[in-house]
Amino acid sequence: MPKKLVRITTIPLSLEKLLEGQLSYMNQFYQVTAVSAEKERLEKYGRDNEVNTFWVEMTRTITPLMDAKAVWKLYNYFKKEKPLIVHTHTPKAGIVGMLAAKLAGVPLRLHTVAGLPLMETTGNKRKLLDFVEKLTYKLATKVYPNSRGLKEIILKEGFAEEEKLKVLGKGSSNGIDTSYFNPSDFSEEDKMKIRRELNLPEKDLVFIFIGRLVSEKGINELVAAFKRLQERKPELSLLLVGPFEEELDPLSEESKKTITEHPKIFITGYQADVRPYFAVSDVLAFPSYREGFPNVVMQAGAMGLASIVSDINGCNEIIVEGKNGMIIPVKDEGALFNAMELLAQNEDYRLRLASNSREEICKYYERKEFWQILLKEYKSLEQEYIKS
Secondary structure, three states: OOOEEEEEOOOHHHHHHOOOOHHHHHOOOOEEEEEEOOHHHHHHHHHHHOOEEEEOOOOOOOOHHHHHHHHHHHHHHHHHHOOOEEEEEOHHHHHHHHHHHHHOOOOEEEEEEOOOHHHHOOHHHHHHHHHHHHHHHHHOOEEEEOOHHHHHHHHHHOOOOHHHEOOOOOOOOOOEOOOOOOHHHOOHHHHHHHHHHHOOOOOOEEEEEEOOEOHHHOHHHHHHHHHHHHHHOOOEEEEEEEOEOOOOOOOOHHHHHHHHHOOOEEEEEOOOOOHHHHHOOOEEEEOOOOOOOOHHHHHHHHOOOEEEEEOOOOHHHHOOEOOOEEEEOOOOHHHHHHHHHHHHHOHHHHHHHHHHHHHHHHHHOEHHHHHHHHHHHHHHHHHHHHHO
16 A cells, blocks of 8 residues: 655645646655645546545635634544655645644655745734744754755745755756647747737737736836836837736736736736747746746746846746846846846847757756656655654
């Protein structure tokens, strides 16, 4: 009978997107159960990926009573099922899952850190989030920052000792499927058809952003820089692929107005398949304030785009300045404008960056190789546990 592995995320979207394909792969070696909120969506994920599921209601905000209920439900589940490994992702799933696993005596308690939302928080809320983060790491037997930069931040903030931390491979939580994200799957005719469907002008150079349309992704700066640049160079478009999140981190009123009214800014909402949008674009503009190890930057590279990213962990590990993209200071609209202007005007430079992009991703971040690295880590921890 294979040993039991429980993987926990706060919402099923993280299982679907951040860990796509990974649990099905691990199911060949362990009896895998996916735990998350949103019962119906979780059960659909389980059917689609042929893994067991267990529903626990969790929220992405601070909800002590609900969180205590989640811990209690998980504790009872772990006592009954006796998993060898519990592996959590995302902050809420981390604290709830690690606490329940520790109380239930689960031997291998692993937590992956894919970004620190608390870095943009201040005051008492920051103190509380710092405490929760520290406690999560204390309860875990091993913590996996998904980038080298994130590991440095964790050490600098004093959240954990170095011996508890490990970056798997070159970083990332799941690598990238470069056979799926492949620009050669889109012919020139395909691209023209997609442009027509989106009303994108045939000859325009297209900057693309993919992700949540919120302040901490640098959207206010991106919209302002694009608006200024487009006045100088009319044959430009900006394609924004992703949902607005009004309740958590809304954009400025000015940005919202510009997005709505500007004839060259195109919004698509959330898209399950982002490849067609990359296929008709020229440059990824990703001026985020904080990330773990951003899938979007790997996807853009695999699709052969040059990238402009902010100088934050993850982004500045995937992008090498002057090789496959440009790196700009965080929250710097002027620097973003200058980088966008350079790539819009200097076609040779832009194409040189783009021509290196896919090779870099294929070389370092192939998804199946990451799965093998993680499996090797599981097996190594298992052996250590058996010996002890």
